[in-house]
Amino acid sequence: MxxxxxxxxxxxxxxxxxxxxxxxxxxxxxxxxxxxxxxxxxxxxxxxxxxxxxxxxxxxQRWDEHLPEYYRGAPALVTDEQGRERCVSCQLCEFICPPKAIKIVPSEIPSDDPWAKVEKRPLEFEIDMIRCIYCGMCEEVCPEQAIYLRKDYLITGLKRADMVHDKKKLYEIGGTRVGLVNKWNELK
Amino acid sequence: MSDTPSATAELKLPKDQATEKGLVNVQIDGVWHQFPKGTRMIEACRQAQVIVPHYCYHPKLSSPGNCRMCLVQMGMPPRPTPGQEPQRDENGYEIIGWIPRPVIACANTIGENMGIRTTGELVEKCREGVMEFLLINHPLDCPICDQAGECRLQEQSVQHGRGVSRFVDMKVKKPKNVEIGPRIRLDDERCIMCSRCIRFMDEVAGDPVLGFTQRGAHTTLTVHPDRLLDSNYSLNTADICPVGALTSNDFRFQMRVWFLKETPSIDVNCGTGTNITIWTRENKIHRITPRLNDEVNSAWMPDSHRLNFHYIDGEARLTEPLVKSGSRHLPETWAQALASAAAEIKAIPAAQTAIIASGRMTNEELFLTRALAAEIGTSQLALVPRLAEADALLIAADRNPNTTGAKLVLGVEEPYWKLNSIRDGVRNGSIKSLIVLGDDLITDADFTAEDLGKLDFLLQTSVLANPTAEQAHIVLPSAAFAEKRGSMVNLAGRLQRLNRAVEPQGQAHDDWEILRDLILALSGGKNEVYHIEDVFKALAENVSAFNGLTLSKIGHQGAQIADTGYQIPLLANERARKAAGLING
Amino acid sequence: MPELIFQIAIIVAKIVILTFMVVLPLVPVSVYFERRFSAVIQDRVGPNRVGIPLTLFGFKKDFHFFGLIQPIADGLKLFLKEDFTPAHVRKAFYWMAPALTVVPALITVCVVPFGSPISIFGHTEKLVIADLDIGPLFVFSVASLSVYGITLAGWSSNSKFPFIGGVRSTAQMISYEIALGLSIIPVIMYYGDLNLSTIVQQQADHGWLLLPLWGHDADHTFTSKLLFWFPAAIAFLIFTISIFAETNRMPFDLPECETELVGGYHTEYSSMKFAMFFMGEYAAMVIGSALIITLFLGGWSIGFGLDAMVANLHIGDFYFGGLIHLGCFMTKLIGFILFFILVRWTVPRFRYDQLMKLGWVVFFEAALINVFLAALIVAAPQLKGTIIGIGAVLLVIVTAAVIWVAKVSEETPKVLRA
Known part of the structure; x- marks a missing residue:
């Protein structure tokens, strides 16, 4: 210096x-x-x-129509066009998450499931929105393009428990995302 | 140079001292080293701190040389024409002539004045090519593969691969998710045909059930028809598998390895004292793997011992002190439980009191047990023997991990023999008060519930609920092996250290703290011992075998403190194979 | 006896009305102004929401009224918060300190004249709680007690950062008290009186100290007033700036500093005890403004010779001019509070050494010289021309010498300059 x-x-x-x-x-x-x-x-x-x-x-007044394309709102899980949950619970988002907001319990997909060949999916997937800092690292690190930051920014709750988004809530926010990863299709 | 008499000048050179010691001179990446004759090139490189990437080579197994990852460039001095003096550099080494085609480092042994290049264009191109071939049929399902994070293919793909696939055709389909044994799952698409598992089952476990079928790109690892990979050593194949082809059913999809904290410790399921690594996350043990120790367990461990940790946070775990009132046990605070235990022990004459300790206790705990016996004033102290069948590899007949330690610490030749007299004493009523430390008398020591019912007072410390605890008046929850620090001596007389990987469950206390608090409750003295290190210090001062040692001096590889003449069978096999030149490590 | 009870009732009424209904409400109001004014300066909106939630009772719209209820909500919040006392504090002093900052500020209210006397049913009552003949001295003696509040808070918290904050503020407030006291001596000399009511009355009759444009007569010639305007302006400047420092307001708010001291002397305080420090600061600001207005800007006087006329307005027996004067006083007060706020959001804070230098090297000397200058001007009519001349020359020499000394002291010694 x-x-x-x-x-x-x-x-x-x-x-x-x-x-x-x-x-x-x-x-x-x-x-x-x-x-x-x-x-x-x-x-x-x-x-x-x-x-x-x-x-x-x-x-x-809401700024919804002013939101830019790249706006980083609540992180959510998405399914692909065939309704398969894209997340395979590799836990990379849990690892990268700077405030440690994500908690995943992995599990094996039962053999009678149509997507049994994918082998792994999350049993529980929780994002603590009190901790989340909307940095978008989970989206960036996801190898399966299963987690996205949506434009939802009104995340409120009356209890701490309300602010923990579980798997159901995350898929509800996330919806379906078409295209991108075709790794698990028959075409592979 | 030509002026000096070459004979005298050369004798002074460092290179010439090698021959006297039976070593050979090898140049690795431009630096000269000396290694024993017969060393493999890859092992020589490793000793010279140069890691040659490899998949199929394992120091404890033979080298078939089938992965081709360890290609290096080799050179030897050119053979002189008759009458010609070899060319030498200023240090007396002959000038190396480099061979234009690479050789595998794992299956070739070194020779005098050999040169090895582990870098350079040729070697790097070779590695890149090998990596590309290996990845052609690899499914790239790292996000779901348990090996991700400790996968050699991942690591070396990053270091030596080209990053982009040029392969456009369909990948070869192979069986996935095959149950080849009760504890092992096989994914053939991930397999890179290194054959480590096949060699392990053949050479170490002595149960050659694995093998390859088909040819070329369709080569498939499979288990022998009508057989399963059900050896008690099968999980070692998952350890040595460089990719995620073989994974453990127990650990499958439980946790990614990068979250896990590694704690070096030892196994307590038998007298061998296998060195282990405990993998934990947030106070939960996820798996146990063997840790390399050439004096104890080499690189292996039996499945039965490896999987014996689920009880630690299981249903039967005791998490708070219990005091019997009527026919039920009620939770109590530690202070209250210890105080009433001390009062009960004092109320019964020392001659009618006996202590039954356990061979699973650490040296420190046994030392405090000795102090407890002295405090009470009883000489009725015995351990519970636990014998079972030995296998010819690592599992010893003596299932107590610290029998040797008990002999040393208690200063007796046979720590078990008083057990019979105590049992008789309990039956005929001459013993009224019994302190049982850690063991289950009804299951392991031929006591019956009826015998124990005759006692006026029965105190038990235990990790798990058991039939003896059911009879006990006071039950104190103690710590499991992964929850404590301490030392044990294995059957071969090696002092080894346990380390705390997780905190005790609930209100359970470390055993040595329970013993200390019990002694203090009896004597009414003031506590002066706060660390397990202090207990070991006192032990080292009082027991000659431990003189001069501290817990930290033991180290992760242990220290030999006694010569018992016991031979671990697996080590004998390994030394024989090493002497025969089959393996190198 | 009934006379005495009546007197006591009047005094109690005055205390209640003037202290608790006029000055104390000014504290939350000035907090509200502070927030709104700072907001508009920074292109924001500020608190505009808190109102009466009429929608809860079935109405169509809430009653916001520019968020004026905000101060009440703030106060309520602070009141209902957990009052946490750390274990390591010195309890007695820790509890005493917040009171010691608020109480002196409120006590000084009692000598401030709020308006001209009101007369009803032949009974005349001055709009001042205690018409003391030592007004400014009383104010200084009481107000200087508030330094104890901050010092004790810093010390009794038994924590390092509050302690540093307390030490800083002690040094700062004691330093500026000197300039504060010296700066008003010219004013007192000019009026020849220490009673604040009299001072204001004189200003109402003969023009404000800083605006001497009316009420000229033989004793108060326009020339003499104009001549005195210069020392008065200097005194005003020093006094105003010293008041800023005394009240720990920006740009001299060094006792508190988030970046350096976590919070300041009140780091360990919470709930209502913290609110009392907050109130003390704003109460001091209100009283400081009142004092400046009373001494320099004509107090309750409307000015331009209207005061006598206003004082005579009456409906029957009820002479209500005093109330109009009270309104005038409040207007000036709020205007000056707004000035305080504007300064806070305009001027960046001083460094501590700059603050000390300003107090000791600039203001102390300037106030001292100003005293002599004012004395010369006040005494001039009774003196001969030569004596005035000698005095003026002496003053110039002394002034030059002081400036020279100040300048020399600023230079670092040659050896250290390197």
Whole structure:
């Protein structure tokens, strides 16, 4: 580490007595205040402001239509077009999850199941949404493309238990995802 | 160089000292080393800290050389024409002429002035090619494969593979999910035909039931018709399988290996004291695998011992102190249970009190048992013998893991002989109070419930609920082998260490703490022992065989402290095969 | 006897009305203003939701009214929180400290004149709780007690960061008290009185100290007032800034600092005890503003010579001019509180050494010189021209010397400069 010696700027008398900058500051903050009150803040239009500042008034106003394609909401499990649960409980998401929100209990698929050849699926799959930080690492790491971050952002509950999404809830949020992995089809 | 008399100059060179010691000079990746004659090239590389990637080679098995992964470039000095002096460099080594085609390192032995290159374009291209061939028919189902995370194919594909498949045709279909034995599942598509399992069953387990059928890309591993892979050593094949072709039914789909914490410890199911690794996650044991120790168990262990850990968090586990009131046992606090135990023991004369300890206790616990006997003032102290049939490999007839330790710590030649007199004493009423540490008298020591019913006081410490505990007035829950730290001496006189892999279940206490607290409750003294290390220190000061040792000095490979003359049969086999040059490790 | 009971009733009524119904409600209101004002400065909305949930009772819409109920909700929340006392604190002082910050701030209210006297049924009552003749001295003596609250909080918490916060604030408040006291001496000299009611009355009659535009007569010539405007302005500046430092407001809020001290002197406090520190800070801000207004900005006076007319407004026997003056006073007060807030959200905080330098090197000297300058101006009419001249020259020399010393002290010694 190189040592960098900083040269403090030389201030002239006007700058030294500080009042000029102070009054300039008052003007700046007051300009913002007035603009806010008039609903003319910078970026108010793009952000669909409610008319005061740049803020959108939730929940009357929703930003659903403003959500970008890449928005990272609640993580969820998906099934493929044949209704097979894509997750094979490899537990890579459990491993990568930075806040350790995911808990998986793996199990073997019984031999009478149509997808018995896949051999493995999760018996329990729980994501603790209190812990989840919506980082999307689970989606990125999934080798089966079974877990996706959906656009759901209103994850609420009255109890801690409500905030733990179990397998059923995760498939409910996730729905079906078509295409991508064809590894387990007869074509393989 | 030509000026100096070459004979005297060469004698001083390091290379020439090798011959005197029976070693040969080998150059590995440009550096000269000396190895004993007859060493395999791959083993020489390993000793020189250069790992040659391999699948089929295993130091404890013969080398058929069928995976071709360990290809290296070899070189020897060119043979001089008659009358010509070989060319030498300034250190006296002959100039190596490199052979343009690779050789396998696992099946070739080293020779004088040999050169080995484990890197370079030729070697790396070869490895890449071998990897590509191996992966052609491999299903790539790593997400569901239990081997993922400890799979050689995965690791070496990352290190030496090309990353992208050029194979466009259909993969060969083979049987999947085949039950070839009661404890082993086979997935033939994942198999890379290294034949390690076949060789293990043939050479070590002595039960050659596995073999290949078909040819070429359709080669299939299978079990002999009408036979199953039901040897008591079958799970070792899953350990040595470099891919996920053979997996353990017990561990199948339980947990990914990268979550598991490894704790080195020893097996307590027989006197051999097999070295093991306990794999745990969040206070739960998921599997046990053998740990390499050339003085005890080589690299193997019997299935029966390996799978004997499910009781630790099973239904029968005792998790809180119990005190009998009427015909039922009620939960009690530790302090209360120990206090009432001490009061009961004091109420009965020492001459009518006996202690039955267990050969499954650690040296430290036995030492404290001795102290307990001294505190009570009784000389009636015996262990329960547990004998069963030995196999010709690792399982010893003596199923107590610490008989030798008990002999040393208690200072007696035969720690079991007083058991009969205690049993008679209980039957004829001369013994009124009995302290049973860890063993089940009714199942293992020919006591009957009726005998135990005659006692005024019966205290038992136990891991699991059992018929003796049913009769006991106070039952104290103790720790299982994976929950404690301590030391044991195996039948061959090797002092080995147990390590705590998981915390005791519920309110169960470590045995040595129970004994300490019981002694303190009896004597009313103040506790001065907080660590198992302190107990071992006291043991080392009092028992000559342990002099100068501490728990940490024992190390993971153990320390030989006594010579009992006992031979572990598997080691004898292995040494014979090594002497015959069949194996290298 | 009935006379005495009547007197006591009047005093109690004044305390209840002026302290608990005028000043104390200003605390939550200024918190609300703080949040809304800072929000608009930062292009946000601020608390605008908490209201009366009429929809619960079947109405169509909730009654929000700009979220004015927010302070009540905040207070309720703090009140209902668990009051946690850590095991390692010194209990007596730990409990005393929050009270010691709030109580002095509220006691000082009693000398502040809120309006001109109200007269009803021939009985005249001044709108001040205690019309003391030592007003400013009382204020300083009581207000300086509040330093104990913060210091004790920091010390009794028995925890390192609160302790550092407490030490910081002790040094800061004691330093600025000197500048605070010295800066108003010119004002007191000018009025020749320590009674705040009299001071305000004089301003109402002869023009505010900083706005001397009306009520000129022989004793109060426009020239003399204009001449005194300069020391008055300097005093105002020093006094206002010192009040900022005394109340631990931005840019001098060094006793609290999340990044350096976790919280500050109140790290170990929770629930209502924390709320009392919070209240103490805002109460001090309210009282500080009241004091500035009273001394420099005419107190309750409307100004421009209207005060006498307003004071005479009456319906029958009820002279209600005092209430209008009270309204005027409150307006000024809220205006000044808004100024406090604007400063907080505009000016970045000072470094601690800058704060100390400002207090000891700049304000202390400036206030001291200002005293002599004011004395010269006040005494000028009675003195001969030559003496005034000598005085002025002396003052200039002393001022120059002080500035030179300050400048020299700033330079690092040559050896250390490297």
């Amino acid at each position: 190189a040592v960098v010696k900083l040269q403090r700027p030389k201030l002239n008398f006007g700058e030294k007595i500080y009042f000029g900058a102070l009054i300039k500051g008052f003007f700046l903050t007051m300009t913002h205040a007035v603009k806010t009150l008039r609903g003319k803040s910078v970026g108010a239009d793009e952000l669909a402001s409610s008319g005061l500042g740049v803020t959108m008034q939730f929940p009357e």
